[in-house]
Amino acid sequence: MTRSISLLVAMAFLYLASHAQPVPAAEENIPWLVTFGANSQTSWGDDDFSQTFFFVVPKTTIVPIYIRVFDPDCSGAFDEAKGEFNTVTNFSVYGGKGCISDPDARETDPTGNYRSGNLLASRDFGANIQYDQKWYTFGPFDPSSGEDMPEYGGRVFKVIAQGKSGDDGNLYRYFMSSKSDANEAVEGGNAFTFEYSFRLHDDPKEVSHIYPYVDDRVISVKQSNFDWDGDGSIRMVSVAKQGDAVATSGDNQWVSSVHHVVKQELNTSLDIRFIKRADGAIKNNNVVFYIRNQYGALLPFFTVPIGGVPQYKPTIAVTKIK
């Protein structure tokens, strides 16, 4: 697993060198990350009111890095109000030992020592219009402050967004930058998570994607999605799958399905496509998604797919009969 991730990360850096580290990335076509207040109901689309993302900085980086959050407050535009805005969301940045190496940090639920590592910065955001539709910058951070994890390609920082109180949905985005006041990608940086909580487009024509990476030990994967609300279909596309349908959940419901992985799919990314209903009847749909291998280990979703967006390659050539 470790070896595989190292390989893929190394491959990815060549690809990412010219890319920024926006989360979600352009390839994902995900409008927002979402975290609800602790007093919210899971039926709104967030199963645990917490989301963890990891940012990787190459070990050679010697410039300060910043982790920027767009629209960190829970008020004003974009955010999902349940009545009056009353939600406080805490954003915390961690580095140091255990930041990701602690097993709890790599799990889906915010339990145990999931806030492992050294807290580098933390801030609560409530209904403060000062930060509405604006970037808030955490940092600067010394790249050395991250946990040195060669298998992930460098030093890893962890950002936890967790609803502390309230019942509203905080919609936000991240950007790892080398500037405090602008989004300038950290060269060679990347971001990933093991559980994605995000908002779907309302436009049924928009298809969102996430890209779990399949290493060479994977035989099968088990996808789990929460609160899909029956909003269309979720399909699994890969170099060997043209679009396998995966089991989809209803409201406030976890649903899983197992999918076999063929040889051609090893060391490639899968493309999980979230295809909304054509009638566009469901708005503000939030969904949670993760995927495990046959051992139960979570697969990382790199915001920029390792090896690029997978393209289906049929094994049987079809020749048009003239």
Next chain:
Amino acid sequence: MRLLLTRFLIAAIAATLGGLVHGQTYKLKPIGPAEGLRNPFVHALAQDATGRLWIGTGDGAGRYDGQRVTMFTTADSLAENFVSTIHPAPDGRIWFGHSEGGLSIFEHGAFRKVFTGGQSNSSINAIVDDGNGGIWALAQNDGVLHVDAHDRCRLVASKEDILWYSLLVMKDHSLLAGTSDGFHLLHPEKGNSFSISPAFSDVVSAPVHGLVMGPQQDRIYAGTEGEGVVTFLFNNGAATEVAHMGTHTGLGELHIRDLKMGAYGQLILGTFGNGAYEMDVTGDSITSLLHYGAENGLGSDNVGVVLPDSENNLWFGRFGLGLARLLDRAVVHYAADAAAAQDVRAITFQGNNIWFTIPGGILHANSTDMRHLDTLGFANGLPPDDITALAADPQGGLWAGTANHGLYQQDTHGHFAHVPTRDDLMSRKVHALVSNGADVWVGTSNGVFRLGPAGMRHLTTSNGLLHNEVNALFKDEQGRIWVACNNGGVSMISGDEVKSFTLTEQGNAVHVTGIAQDSLGTLWFSTNGSGVRYMKGDVVMGVSKADGLLSDHVYSIASDGHSGIWAIHRGGASRIDRYSRKVLSFTDQFGIEPDRRMNTMAIGPDGNMWFATDKGLLRYASVKDVRSVRAPTVIITGLKVSGRDIDPSGPIVLPPDIYRIQFEFLGISLADPDGVRYRYKLEGYDADWTETTQGSAYYMRIAEGNYTLLVQAAMAGGDFSENTARLKVTVQTPIWKRDWFIALSIIALLMAISAFIRLRERRQRKNRELLKRTLRMRTRELQAKTEELEGKNKDITDSITYARRIQQAILPQEDLLAEHFPSSFIVFRPRDIVSGDFYWFRRFGPKFILACADCTGHGVPGAFMSMIGSMLLRELSAEKEVNSPDVLLTSLDKELRTVLRYQGGDENHHDGMDISICEIDMESLQLRASSAMHDLLIMRNGKLLRERGTRRSIGGVLSDGSEQTFDRIDSPLEPGDRIFLFTDGMPDQFGGEHGKKLKVSGVIQWIEETAALPMQEQATMLRQRFDAWMGDQAQVDDVLLIGIEV
């Protein structure tokens, strides 16, 4: 046109003021890769007891000695590379906290890890002493760790859901911990644990990254993340007099990452996002504020750590830009870039308010925070003219003097109005203003005006002033006004009285440009061309260029309220120490042009000096002047012995030899490393100190002995440190030169001699024993031999004795001779038992033949030969052919050779005999004699006749082998003739007084001397004489003497 001019001036002022607002610039010295600092992120700073700076980074710990940074990593036994905090302990050890919970100690020149037992794996954010040789360490996620003096580590305080950032030890040994929710009081409990109070959320709820105790040890300052600096008193577990400092000036939301307290009580803040601040504080008030940011020279607004060091340097850990030291931190320069000419000509203070001029206007600010300035210019009623003098009155009013438009006063609305004095050109040229109670004094080119409630009074030379051109005005402690006149001296105005004092130099009046009064009341005068003058009693003293002034042309003078008197020159300033008269010069940034600036200095309420220059405004804080710091600590950094590097950390002991030794040392000055000078002395080698600016000393030939290198350091112009670096070097004495070795050698030598003697004695004893044994053995052998020999000898002796009897039997009886010659004698003394000499006689008819023979040899051989001879004589004499003595001898010779088997030419035999034979015809008394090698003596009538025989022996061999013949003597005898025959025994006998041979002559003498005696008596006498002659001498040969009287 007037409107255009007005707009232009407003625009000019606005541009100028804007420039000045942002014109506060600082110079910094960066410390980065060029100096060896590998990582640009600095997380910790500390200064050790030697003055060296320790730098914590993500790639290890750096040590900066003023020249370069030496990095230490896990390869040097650091627990981790990421150093999050550094704490120099009082015992000299330096503690390092790491980002993953590790701890390291630097002591005795090396690092070692502290075993923490995995108590924490989160960042160690603070370390403080526990007072017992251990430390309290703050682990961010876990709480307080205690490491005792024996390095035993355990967690003594923890609390869920808070993070721990900073730590402060209170007087009662409790701890105040800055946390993510403010701060908590940790009270010591039994069992080396702490009770943790709830957070003091009413005081501060933001994370507290820095806690320091104020200089009075009562007020605490907390640097927070989002609430700026919060200060409070803390007693009995309660915080009182809480204040958030600087909230009205925008400091309330600072994201403070580090908070330190400087040497004189100022707070130093490092922030993320806002750079760094230096606050002079009094209680909860900020009395002065300096900001260091990206825009004014710091280069970054992210300062993770700050440090004021022991030299008053200020260090900034710029996040991502490495370390930087503020240069010349005593001076703050408020100026824009050179393009904007900000010629400041006058300054005045009222409380914290400062006013200073710029071209076309006046700026006003709170001197404690120069970030915000008010502008006063043409729009406020000031004329389009240079402002030359300012004075603020106690009522808050501001007075401004102009170059050509007279005096202006600001009203309560901030508007300036012209104050008329005299409407003449010279009176409108204002040079000086001074406020004195309700009055304002105005110095002009036309004397002095006093304006006040009592109206205006104009004083000129007609009233006693020395000169109408007034350069400066000064109010002394008694309220008197002193007037510095352009030519001649000073005038003093007290009430209505004017007194003038002429100052001269070599008879010429000097130009007084300024007046000041020090804290002891002494008046000081600056002059243009004559240096500085001051009153000492009634005597005027001077300080000139010869005393260290930059120049004798001084344009302004002021006291700093302490011991310093400042004098302004063209291009610089001088500060005179009132007590020592030592002068320090300042040229950098102090240049002032043009010459006539009489109002260029003012002292602020905080004691700082302010200077107006043609390039802006300067603030000088003497307490921050690094030139006042002590001499640097000096350390010995290297030792090279005959080209080989040796660790100089301890006493050096070198084996015996002659060495080249190079010492390297370093005076730790972080502010001015190039300004350090040294003196050193190698005790045991040098008699005196050697001064140098190089950090090394070289010795060519260091032989055995004990040496101590002493090194002291000093800053340029300063005194050498009393703290002396020492390094003992011992070159061992060769063993053979050491006392103990010499003593041992002597002892060993003595022992060796003793052993030798004993050995020799033992050998000698052994030899003696051996000899004794040998001797005994030899003695026994000898005894045996002796006994054997004695036996044999006895046998031989017996045989010889018996042989003597035989020989005696062969020899004719002596009395038989008497029968033929009654008067005759034979002296016959064999040397041994038997004799080689023999005699023989026989009568044949009338003839009597007598032979006296001496055979070769003596003893037994001689006896044998004598027997042969005797037998042969007996036989031959009986033969008829042998009828004469000579024939007898010839026959004897022949027979003897026959008997002895002699061959002709045989030279190996010597046996034979000497013999004399006499034939006496008893009837005719005819004598015939013949002898071989013998003499014949005939005494007749008292006369002795000596007849020499043939000089050949019997048995001798002729070379031609022919037969020997012998001469014959024929001589008639007379009665009474005495004939003497003798062998060589008597003549050859040694003796007498001198031990010489008697010789034949001696025998003859004896015979002659005794010739008168009868024969028997003569024989007796001759025997006696012979005995006397021989004395103790051994008889050398057989003796035979025969005497007969015919």
